[in-house]
Amino acid sequence: MLDINKIRADFPILTQKVNGKPLVYFDNGATSQKPKVVIDAIVKYYEEINANIHRGVHTLSQLATDAYEVSRGKIQNHINAKFPYEVIFTAGTTHGINAIANGFASILKAGDEVMVSALEHHSNIVPWQMLCEKTGAKLVVIPMNEEGELILSEFDKLLSDKTKIVTVNHISNALGTLNPIKYIIDKAHQFGAAVLIDGAQAVPHLKPNVQELDCDFYVFSGHKICGPTGTGVLYGKEEWLRKLPPYQGGGEMIATVSFEKTTYADLPHKFEAGTPNIAGGIVLGTAIDYLNEVGFENIQAYEHELLEYATSKLLEIEGLRIFGTAKEKTSVISFNIDGIHPYDIGTIIDKLGIAVRTGHHCAQPIMDFYKIPGTIRASFAFYNSKEEIDIFVEAVKKAKTMLS
Structure with missing residues (x-):
């Protein structure tokens, strides 16, 4: 089992605030944060x-x-x-x-x-x-x-x-x-x-x-x-x-x-x-x-837990569709909400301190396959928490209400 609080303390950037809110960093697919030792x-x-x-x-x-x-x-x-x-x-x-x-x-x-x-x-x-x-x-x-x-x-x-x-x-x-x-x-x-x-x-x-x-x-x-x-x-x-x-x-x-x-x-x-x-x-x-030192078996098990938790929480939102539902997948969730452009949701939740990726993710052929302009991508790492996922899901709900 991972001691998440101890791990998070290794990453100085995770303590900062963005737009007056505690940073929730869910753009790990783009780049990871760096521990103090690095x-x-x-x-x-x-x-x-x-x-x-x-x-x-x-x-x-x-x-x-x-x-x-x-x-x-x-x-x-x-x-x-x-x-x-x-x-x-x-x-x-x-x-x-x-x-x-x-x-x-x-x-x-x-x-x-x-x-x-x-x-x-x-x-x-x-x-x-x-x-x-x-x-x-x-x-x-x-x-x-x-x-x-x-x-x-x-x-x-x-x-x-x-x-x-x-x-x-x-x-x-x-x-x-x-x-x-x-x-x-x-x-x-x-x-x-x-x-x-x-x-x-x-x-x-x-x-x-x-x-x-x-x-x-x-x-x-x-x-x-x-x-x-x-x-x-x-x-x-x-x-x-x-x-x-x-x-x-x-x-x-x-x-x-x-x-x-x-x-x-x-x-x-x-x-x-x-x-x-x-x-x-x-x-x-x-x-x-x-x-x-953290251990890749620990990382895999914990990130799978985060993936399942976030997936179940997001699917409670009406009109939300997840793209990429492979039987074997890692801690990445790409999704859209009916009638709302992914960029608009990304912009609003950024104001709430949440970092996700929006767009085609340098994978335009995938977006063309689904006939969409892009997705909102939340990508989790071993230093993320379920509490952050709860904050993220509530922010998505708020953005949906504002944009509907």
């Missing part, structure tokens, strides 16, 4: 270490390098990667996806197929569209049903020897659907296709075991797991990372440079050009330590 670790780095990495013989550079590589090791253990050099530091999920899409430009040819799902964030659609335009490959889409689940029978039919990579999210940011990625990975591999999993929305709720999943790539962002913005991870199987060309050229990713020829550095540096977000990379390890 904030302190950022300050500590800049006050005590601040130096570039992998390049200096002086003491501070060595301290920074050691701390950065220790963090890489923490991430390797957290996701159960086979080798530390299969963990590439990035600026976030979008960076990681683009790095792989760029690499596949050297592999794909006209007539090949790239498969995405109807549940994807724009960051896992647009880079693949760009890749297809560049190579002449075809983008194929796994369809979804009314509950917000992927139709696996259609996925099975779409797979063929033309399929070169399948890329799907682990959890939908817009609906909270937990996708059957192990089934998707295993089926795709039967046709020789690589698989990339967008784990941006999954890593706050669970620990991905990349060896058990057998995915070829897994990407996620640090800022959604209590870490700093501008940080992320691209996991790739060694064989793929050696096969693909680097995404960017510059310092650090080279072995030798002459005006005639450049040779690339070994992994992971081949994919880490330039000075990285050193503090961010180090502190991402701090954030992962914090979450593991």
Whole structure:
């Protein structure tokens, strides 16, 4: 069991007021709040270490390098990667996806197929569209049903020897659907296709075991797991990372440079050009330590409790419809109220100190499927409470009365 009051005390921002009301932060799907231990670790780095990495013989550079590589090791253990050099530091999920899409430009040819799902964030659609335009490959889409689940029978039919990579999210940011990625990975591999999993929305709720999943790539962002913005991870199987060309050229990713020829550095540096977000990379390890101390089994159980509680309370409101009713889902509720634009409700409840997301959530194809302009999305984290849900539900009721 989680001691919610003790956990909430770890997050300084949760004590503040917004528009004169206590903050109720239900926009965790967009970014998580940061515990004091993470904030302190950022300050500590800049006050005590601040130096570039992998390049200096002086003491501070060595301290920074050691701390950065220790963090890489923490991430390797957290996701159960086979080798530390299969963990590439990035600026976030979008960076990681683009790095792989760029690499596949050297592999794909006209007539090949790239498969995405109807549940994807724009960051896992647009880079693949760009890749297809560049190579002449075809983008194929796994369809979804009314509950917000992927139709696996259609996925099975779409797979063929033309399929070169399948890329799907682990959890939908817009609906909270937990996708059957192990089934998707295993089926795709039967046709020789690589698989990339967008784990941006999954890593706050669970620990991905990349060896058990057998995915070829897994990407996620640090800022959604209590870490700093501008940080992320691209996991790739060694064989793929050696096969693909680097995404960017510059310092650090080279072995030798002459005006005639450049040779690339070994992994992971081949994919880490330039000075990285050193503090961010180090502190991402701090954030992962914090979450593991809380315990992911505890997080999952508690967030499921919040999801069920909020769902039952919201469904008491007449005219309210929840979008995304998959059997397997995480603590995200997307909903609308008949005849009221989601933006209007979001604006009113913001005046009452409540932070939710309104709009298409960078998932326009999902909104087009439901023929709606967007939804109100409440996304819960382990530091939220049932009392906050009660405040939120009453605020939605008040907004509905004002707008009806």
